[in-house]
Amino acid sequence: MIIYIEDIKRDLGTQKSFCINDTVELSGEIGADKNTKATISANLKITNAGKFMLLTGQMSCTLNPVCCRCLENFELNLSIDITEEFRLKKQSAKEKRKPGETSTSNDDFFFEYSGSQIDISEALRQNILLNLPSRYLCDSACKGLCGSCGINKNLYACQCEKTD
Numbered sequence: 001m002i003i004y005i006e007d008i009k010r011d012l013g014t015q016k017s018f019c020i021n022d023t024v025e026l027s028g029e030i031g032a033d034k035n036t037k038a039t040i041s042a043n044l045k046i047t048n049a050g051k052f053m054l055l056t057g058q059m060s061c062t063l064n065p066v067c068c069r070c071l072e073n074f075e076l077n078l079s080i081d082i083t084e085e086f087r088l089k090k091q092s093a094k095e096k097r098k099p100g101e102t103s104t105s106n107d108d109f110f111f112e113y114s115g116s117q118i119d120i121s122e123a124l125r126q127n128i129l130l131n132l133p134s135r136y137l138c139d140s141a142c143k144g145l146c147g148s149c150g151i152n153k154n155l156y157a158c159q160c161e162k163t164d
């Protein structure tokens with residue numbers, strides 16, 4: 001997901017809009033399941049804000065995670081507002097910090113780009129990860145699996161409960 005900014009690079013306040021329909025790999029972030037892809041559809045805008053390029057817009061994102069209770073796949077839709085800064089990579093980015101100084105304020109988080117291209121893939125991926133729920137539930141009322149016979153209690157009734 002590369003955005004070319006040659007046309008807005010020079011003039012402050014210029015912007016361009018674009019749409020993205022793509023998939024984002026979330027490998028290793030969504031559990032051991034194979035469903036590690038998010039399908040995204042985004043309406044975004046990149047603005048020359050002087051010191052940085054500002055990416056803003058709206059992204060809808062669809063995943064297919066496994067419910068932690070019933071272990072069935074379900075569709076999870078997220079709607080995410082995007083606001084990210086991209087700064088031109090400095091040649092000598094390493095010598096910014098004074099010796100002995102520990103890493104302090106990272107309140108000013110931003111991504112970097114070089115030349116006339118901005119790769120927004122990582123920014124979108126990070127936004128998805130930040131918006132993922134801490135655990136996946138197909139429904140807040142999901143009944144899960146029976147602890148004795150393993151049946152999916154959303155779909156079937158079993159006899160085990162009587163013995164509890």
Ligand SMILES: [Zn+2]
Nearest residue numbers: 067070138142
């Ligand atoms: Zn469930």
Ligand SMILES: [Zn+2]
Nearest residue numbers: 146149158160
């Ligand atoms: Zn049972």
